Amino acid sequence: MILPQLLGWTGVVAAQSASESYFLAFLVGLHVATALALMLPTQTFLVISPILNWGVIGALLWFSTWYTRRSERRVVAEAIEVQTA
Numbered sequence: 001m002i003l004p005q006l007l008g009w010t011g012v013v014a015a016q017s018a019s020e021s022y023f024l025a026f027l028v029g030l031h032v033a034t035a036l037a038l039m040l041p042t043q044t045f046l047v048i049s050p051i052l053n054w055g056v057i058g059a060l061l062w063f064s065t066w067y068t069r070r071s072e073r074r075v076v077a078e079a080i081e082v083q084t085a
Helices: 002-006 010-016 024-040 043-083
Strands: none
Touching: 024 043
């Protein structure tokens, strides 16, 4: 990611090295919205865009909740494993 690094967005650059990147989700959403804006008539795009945005927000909220719970379970399992060893 050259642009975020040039702009000094070190958090974004560091996130790209992580196993799951929030910036990638942002880029995918941006590209989908751009493709729809170019393919659909303006009035149709203005009707569909908020629905698409809320769907993306809902999916990201669900993923964040799922990932947090999975991580918490993993930490608890590792703590139990360390205690029993």
